[in-house]
Amino acid sequence: MPATPISSKGITVTAGRPDLVPPKWRREIQSVLIPADKIARRVRQLAQLIKKDYKNSDLVIISLLNGTVLFLADLIRHLDIPVKLDFMGVTSYRTNTLPGKPLVTKQPQLELSNREVLLIDDILDTGKNTLILPSA
Numbered sequence: 001m002p003a004t005p006i007s008s009k010g011i012t013v014t015a016g017r018p019d020l021v022p023p024k025w026r027r028e029i030q031s032v033l034i035p036a037d038k039i040a041r042r043v044r045q046l047a048q049l050i051k052k053d054y055k056n057s058d059l060v061i062i063s064l065l066n067g068t069v070l071f072l073a074d075l076i077r078h079l080d081i082p083v084k085l086d087f088m089g090v091t092s093y094r095t096n097t098l099p100g101k102p103l104v105t106k107q108p109q110l111e112l113s114n115r116e117v118l119l120i121d122d123i124l125d126t127g128k129n130t131l132i133l134p135s136a
Contacts, residue, residue, distance in 0.1 A: 040074070047078030050118065057116040060084045062108050067122030075120075086110045 021029055050059075063072045065087050076083065089106030 043074045044078050047075055051079060051081050054116055055081055059116045059118060060086060060110055060112060061118045061120060062086050062088055063120045064122060065089045065106065068120045071122065072120055084110055
């Protein structure tokens with residue numbers, strides 16, 4: 001699909017739906033790499049895999065705040081299996097933009113012993129940090 005100009009500065013959106021980009025962001029976005037319909041389709045596929053893998057489990061989904069919230073909402077709309085939901089707060093940034101050692105700012109409140117836990121993260125910065133969930 002050809003790129004569609006969305007501003008007088010020549011910024012383009014290649015996803016075919018520039019009207020879905022909020023007006024205040026249009027000058028900030030050069031292009032959309034993955035169209036919304038492809039993301040929605042992949043979220044549905046992930047939900048199907050989760051349902052298959054955890055259909056007979058006592059599943060707890062732990063979602064890392066704050067970046068996962070919108071993705072999580074889309075994902076759990078497609079899950080028709082029982083799940084418990086909890087959140088963790090984790091940051092690796094302090095006063096600069098370079099990642100450091102992870103700092104847990106909010107612990108899960110649910111009991112996690114003897115349960116399947118699916119951790120949903122939004123960005124894995126380096127892959128060098130290890131985060132260990134608390135045990136009972």
